[in-house]
Amino acid sequence: MRIVGTSINRVDGVKKVTGALKYVDDIKFHGMLYVAVKRSPYPHARILEVDTKGAEALEGVKAVITGQDVPNRAGLYLEDKTFLATDKVRYKGEAVAAVAAETKEIAEAALAYIRVDYEELPAVTNAVEGLKSEAPLVHPDLGQYKWGPIFFPEPGTNISNHYKIRKGDIEKGFEEADYIVENSFYVPHIQHCPIENHSAIAQMDADGSITLWASCQSPYAVRKALSVAFDLPLNKLRVISPAVGGGFGGKAGTTLEGIVIPLAKKTKGRPVKLTYSREDEFVNSFVRQGMHATIKTGIRKDGKISAVKNTFIWDGGAYTEYGVNIVRAGGYASTGPYDIPNVWTDSICVYTNHPVGGPYRGFGMSEIHFAIEQNIDMLAEKIGMSPIEIRKINGLRPGGKNATGQIVDVCGLQECLEDVAKHIDFNRKESGSQPHKVRGKGIACGYKAPSMPNDVASSAIIKMNEDGSFHLLVSAQDIGQGSDTVLIQMAAEALSIPPQKITIKTGDTDYTPYEWQTVASRITYCAGNAVLKACEDIKEQLLELAQLRLGVSKRDLVLKDEYVVSKIIPGKGVAMKELALGLSMADGSGIHGPIIGRGAFIPPNVRNTDKQTGQGEKPVAFWTYGCQGVEIEVDIETGKIDVLKVASCFDVGKVINPKLVEGQVEGGIVQGLGSALFEELILENGIAKNPSFVDYKIPTADDMPEMIINFVENPEETGPYGARGVGEPCMVPAAPAIANAVYDAIGIRMNSLPITAEKVLKALKEKSSVL
Amino acid sequence: MNGTVKKRKAGVDGVKNFEYYKPKSLEEARELLLKYGEEASILNGGTDLIVRIHDGLSHPKAVIDIKGIEGLSEITYDEVDGLTIGACVTLNQMGENPVLLEKFRVLAEAGHTVGSCQVRNRATMAGNIANASPLADTATPLLALDAMVKVFGEEGETEVSIHDFFVWVRKTCLQVGDIVTGIRIPNYGSIEGIYQKHTRRNEVDLATVCATVIKIDGEVHIALGSVAPTPIRARKTEAFLKGKVLTEEVIEEAIEMVLGEIAPIGDIRASKDYREEIVKVLIRRGLRELIAAM
Known part of the structure; x- marks a missing residue:
């Protein structure tokens, strides 16, 4: 291969670094109106009355909406939300009314003229408490909502999904164990913090159709959710995602889009824009769900884990339309990448009066692995085994069985483990750089599958131009991960043309073909397969025409360097561009017409698991396995942790673009580092205490460790060129590896994130007072 | 409608x-x-x-x-008056000034930790102190250096001691109509010691606790931020240290004494207890630095 596997530059790079790329908030229309949103001051309250007359009477105010304007429930997996609150508010910050006005200032000032009367209700501010029978119900009408067949809400409770794994015989497994250990962990809410805030503009045409410009990862999923919410036929709703400045899951579903559309319907053709502030991002877009984990494990003296019982209680927030699937993923992946014969898992999504939990890079895997990977180290210590050895013994291998009973086909976990142990020099103890500093090393494995419905679809269109250049049309969105570039690379390879000859167009539901969503580390795999199929389609057409032109059987023809050439007769061939509009015959007639390839893809043979046991032969499209090791230094006087070095190795099947995939992994490591050391959306009585970068810290350039990034390439049989996704998996082991390194350095288990300096110092003091 | x-x-x-x-x-x-x-x-x-x-x-x-306003953007130095930094001099301009770097390095270091580079392109030291945050980064070196704040007020241009300048959280001694025109730091024979800032994240963060521990012409000056309603000098501890040789025993005694001079609060950035622990660490490290400097 000449193009796949090389580090061509990002095709969107120049536009991004020069600032030429236009994001949604850069778009300005004549006559555009600006939106401000009236939000709930309470975590849980009944809305008694909303009086908008005062705001409507203001000069410059063009429309005001309340929940009564958007009564339909919508949601991706469980239709539990309305875009503005109707009967109740369920988190502090929930939209109650919205104003469109001539200027942002007028819109904001108008909010003071909207009167909302509330009756405060007791709130659920802890997921574990929310499970109790006496807990207030966040969604008393849950039983009337619609949901997908793979989810298990329990109406009459706060449980919106209860996913179970029942594998083997759990009691027998514990009986076989020499030791039984139980450990608990907590992962707090965090936020994605993309560099670009959410932004959306809606405009209604004279015929009633709506155009929406939104910074979104998934234009088609957004179109579908909005069509349900607003009773709009899909051909009357166009969603354009011009560019996305970072998503990390936060722009996967719908958030503010549902606010601008009803306003646009009331403003007679004037475009209506809403851009979130950074403070809105923290509370009013998605957050990563909090999670309480308890893991009870049975282990034999020889290191083999015989049984594991997991309870994962997820703090789903006010609406779990998306979150229920995170909980499902956390359930079917609940053993981590280990072969454990007896498994019992309850993964439970609980409604709380917290900000809305939603997709966040890792989709549950970072949360469960923080618990699983520390638990593995604790088990190793219990039986006097090294963290490497216990992972070698229990880690998945081809032929092994995962939590769902699926037989593992391809799995480079053991190779990744070896590579990382070597590069972090795991067994070598280093001394601190100063007397008050100590070093530690930690390792963690991780795995992830694309968490999506079984039959999600992708498509691609590739059009040949008269000069032999191409337009590739997809709705896979480049959200920074580099999909524009790798999809071009794959098409260029398939068609044997230079990548510069392909221009990619994305994100317009009227013009680019269907893509389920840009999520789940699935684009290289799913959209890549669709692109390859579209290229196959083009190739078939070109060979058909070339066979007529050249008089050579098409099975002896091949695409090579922009020509269709004979495999047998040297020099016999035709330039592909000559066939772009079809074939001109000797008598002046023509046949076929323009060359357009179409490709469609659904991951093959992915089937539902058993409802009672969660067991199934192929519950996901593929698994991505990997490992990370870290070296840290702890200041034992202040508790401050510096991450010095990270070694990473993932089995990606096939590296399509080395530079881009390294960048992906670096980003994953650093995002994991942030979640490990700094990040927590602090919620007190349902109220976020740090919704800004003043007191919510993410890593800066100064926090970057040395990173050694390697890959293993065991091809994915169904993947394009053997590739599988790694965008999310590469974040998963980072935080637990750091936690394990903390233990190695100071002998203290940090059971909750983030591992702040203050927590470390407090634990050190407690430890020394015990000794 | x-x-x-x-x-x-x-x-x-x-x-x-x-x-x-x-x-x-x-x-x-x-x-x-x-x-x-x-x-x-x-x-x-x-x-x-x-x-x-x-x-x-x-x-x-x-x-x-x-x-x-003309004349507020200059840094001037002479041996009689010392160093005067105009109110509109940005923190990044301070960080590039050779006199400041050579003679008053502790102040340059503190100024360099305010916000981000982009913030320091605009932010000024006068603003940093006029804002009167208990954790203002430049406040502790100014307190330790006995700086004078130049104020244009009712009586024209006067000087106010930095020790009288901070009154309470976000409150200075300035009256309505007063304008800080600059800050003057007296000239000294020798200044040794360091500014330390403990933060949650290394860069672009507010101080959990900050401290300037310096020796000016043989005398130890200690100033702390984020431990009281205003940045403070630890006068009792300084008096205790006067004339003493800095041994480990003396340092530990000094640390205990400092704890009696502060009244930190607990907030979203840190608990009271943690602030006290960090004060101990910063004072210990600061004083040890003075031993090393000798």
Whole structure:
């Protein structure tokens, strides 16, 4: 291969670094109106009355909406939300009314003229408490909502999904164990913090159709959710995602889009824009769900884990339309990448009066692995085994069985483990750089599958131009991960043309073909397969025409360097561009017409698991396995942790673009580092205490460790060129590896994130007072 | 809605509307400040004021930009008066000044930890102290260096000791109409020691605790931030250390003494206990640095 596997530059790079790329908030229309949103001051309250007359009477105010304007429930997996609150508010910050006005200032000032009367209700501010029978119900009408067949809400409770794994015989497994250990962990809410805030503009045409410009990862999923919410036929709703400045899951579903559309319907053709502030991002877009984990494990003296019982209680927030699937993923992946014969898992999504939990890079895997990977180290210590050895013994291998009973086909976990142990020099103890500093090393494995419905679809269109250049049309969105570039690379390879000859167009539901969503580390795999199929389609057409032109059987023809050439007769061939509009015959007639390839893809043979046991032969499209090791230094006087070095190795099947995939992994490591050391959306009585970068810290350039990034390439049989996704998996082991390194350095288990300096110092003091 | 109905205007007194003035002289600026009284805010670098207006914490009717006034953007030095830093000198300009770097390095170091590089391109030391945050990064070196704040007020240009300048959280001794025109640091024979700032994240963060521990012409000066309603000097500890050789025993005694001079609070950044622990560490490290410097 000449193009796949090389580090061509990002095709969107120049536009991004020069600032030429236009994001949604850069778009300005004549006559555009600006939106401000009236939000709930309470975590849980009944809305008694909303009086908008005062705001409507203001000069410059063009429309005001309340929940009564958007009564339909919508949601991706469980239709539990309305875009503005109707009967109740369920988190502090929930939209109650919205104003469109001539200027942002007028819109904001108008909010003071909207009167909302509330009756405060007791709130659920802890997921574990929310499970109790006496807990207030966040969604008393849950039983009337619609949901997908793979989810298990329990109406009459706060449980919106209860996913179970029942594998083997759990009691027998514990009986076989020499030791039984139980450990608990907590992962707090965090936020994605993309560099670009959410932004959306809606405009209604004279015929009633709506155009929406939104910074979104998934234009088609957004179109579908909005069509349900607003009773709009899909051909009357166009969603354009011009560019996305970072998503990390936060722009996967719908958030503010549902606010601008009803306003646009009331403003007679004037475009209506809403851009979130950074403070809105923290509370009013998605957050990563909090999670309480308890893991009870049975282990034999020889290191083999015989049984594991997991309870994962997820703090789903006010609406779990998306979150229920995170909980499902956390359930079917609940053993981590280990072969454990007896498994019992309850993964439970609980409604709380917290900000809305939603997709966040890792989709549950970072949360469960923080618990699983520390638990593995604790088990190793219990039986006097090294963290490497216990992972070698229990880690998945081809032929092994995962939590769902699926037989593992391809799995480079053991190779990744070896590579990382070597590069972090795991067994070598280093001394601190100063007397008050100590070093530690930690390792963690991780795995992830694309968490999506079984039959999600992708498509691609590739059009040949008269000069032999191409337009590739997809709705896979480049959200920074580099999909524009790798999809071009794959098409260029398939068609044997230079990548510069392909221009990619994305994100317009009227013009680019269907893509389920840009999520789940699935684009290289799913959209890549669709692109390859579209290229196959083009190739078939070109060979058909070339066979007529050249008089050579098409099975002896091949695409090579922009020509269709004979495999047998040297020099016999035709330039592909000559066939772009079809074939001109000797008598002046023509046949076929323009060359357009179409490709469609659904991951093959992915089937539902058993409802009672969660067991199934192929519950996901593929698994991505990997490992990370870290070296840290702890200041034992202040508790401050510096991450010095990270070694990473993932089995990606096939590296399509080395530079881009390294960048992906670096980003994953650093995002994991942030979640490990700094990040927590602090919620007190349902109220976020740090919704800004003043007191919510993410890593800066100064926090970057040395990173050694390697890959293993065991091809994915169904993947394009053997590739599988790694965008999310590469974040998963980072935080637990750091936690394990903390233990190695100071002998203290940090059971909750983030591992702040203050927590470390407090634990050190407690430890020394015990000794 | 009916087009014939006369609509009310929203935001006539909008929270973010204000008159902007850019006077050319101190006199003109003072006149404007007196005219608007409590409803005027001075705009210098703007890195605090604009954020406060944006967040709805400040609602000035008039914003008086002092950057158009001549003579406020210079750094001057002479052996008699010492170093004078004009009110409009940015923190990044300070960080590039050779005299500051050579003779008053501790101040340059502290200034370099304020905000981000972009913030320091606009922010000034005068603004940093006039904001009177208990954790202002430049406050502790100024306290330790016995700086003088130059104020243009009722009696023309006068000097106020930095020790009288901070009154309470976000409150200085400045009266309505007063304008800080610069900060003067007296000349000293020798200054040794360091500024330390403990933060949650290494860069672009507010101090959990900050401290300047220096020796000026043989005398130890200790100043701390984020441990009391204003940045403070640890006078009792300094008196205790006077004339003593800095041994480990003396240092440990000094640390205990410092704890008696502070009153930290617990907040979202750190608990009271943690602040006290960090104070101990910073004082110990600061004093040890002085031993090393000898």
